[in-house]
Amino acid sequence: MIELVGFDGDDTLWHSEGYYQHAGAEFERILGAWIDTGDAQVRSRLHAAERRNLALFGYGAKSMTLSMIEAAIELTNGAISAGDIHRIVVLGKNILEHPVELLPGIRAAVEAVAAKHRVVLITKGDLFHQERKVAQCGLGDLFERIEIVSEKDARSYARVIAECGTQAMRFAMVGNSLRSDVEPVIELGGWGVHMPYHVTWAHELEHGVESGHPRVLTIDAPDAIPDAVARCG
Template sequence: MIEMVGFDGDDTLWRSQEYYDDAQAAFEAILGRYVDLAAEGLRTALLDTERGNIALFGYGAKGMALSMIESAIELTDGRIEARDIHRIVRLAKDVLGHPVQLLPGIREAVEAVAATHRVVLITKGDLFHQEAKVAQCGLAGIFHRIEIVSEKDPATYTRLLQEFGLSPDRFAMVGNSLKSDIAPVVALGGCGVYMPYHSTWEHERLAGFAMGERVVEVAGAEAIPAAIVALHAA
């Protein structure tokens, strides 16, 4: 029986990834004045740099900007101009300042689930940015607890479930990332509602994951309550 339902934040409750995609496109336009993007393998180089820096900088726009600056200096052999480095910093500020836009139907979905289950928000990323999003989203009052974590892995979920006083088999997580929202919870014995987003950061992709009977995939927020009911009954 499902007693508690967790909701992811970015790209589950509110839009996020497209702002990073726009920043990526603008970054490529800046670098395109110095190097041949196709020949240099810019996307791969940036992704590798970001992955290597996550342990130091964490997730979010600030870490993205630092990784972009590092990649830009390396790929241009230090030729990038200071004004273009400043433009990269501005890209991060634009991402940090974007408005919080809830996904269609998500407010109604969270309210419907909260009417029958305890609900918690579990989101990861830059603390200040995530706190600002939570404050602006208008949903904070619905959740029993709000957790902003640096990583979403089995260890983090284990700690949280212990704090909640809940066994994993009584917990379901709703999110857009198989890697961060679904797979770790399922590995512990919990359930998941997978709601894919139209754009996914490469770092959040997970190949070869078997959905199984403890995961329900939905096309939109309106199907979340029914998915929880199905998992609850099963």
């Protein structure tokens, strides 16, 4: 019997990755004035910078902005102008200021789950940005607890589960990322409800979840969440 259900925020409750993808495309266009972007592998170099900086900057728009600036300087051998560096900073600000748009049907899905289970929101990223999203999403009243963590790993989930007074085997996590929302939870003995988003950050595609894992249910839309949670346990 599932007692506690966790929900991811970005790309599970509200749209997020599309704004980052748009910023990445604009970043490439900015660099197009300085280098041959086709030969420079701009996206892969940016991703490498983001991975390199995760331990220092964490996740989110501010981290991406700093990584874009670093990558731009490296790729142009320091030739990029101050004006274009400022344009990159504006890209980051635009991500931070984007409107919070819920996935269709997600409120009804969370309400349906909350009618039968305790529900918590577990999201990662920049604290200020995530707090703003939670405040604007209109779903805060549905969750008994809101956790904004720097990393979604087994230790973070174990802490939340223990502080909520239950066991991993009675916990199910709903999210779009196998790496962050599912893998650490099933490692602890819990359940994962995977709802893929139409676009995923490259870093989140790297995971060790085996296909057909017995404690992982895959769905394609929010209206399938309540039934999937009911099938866990």
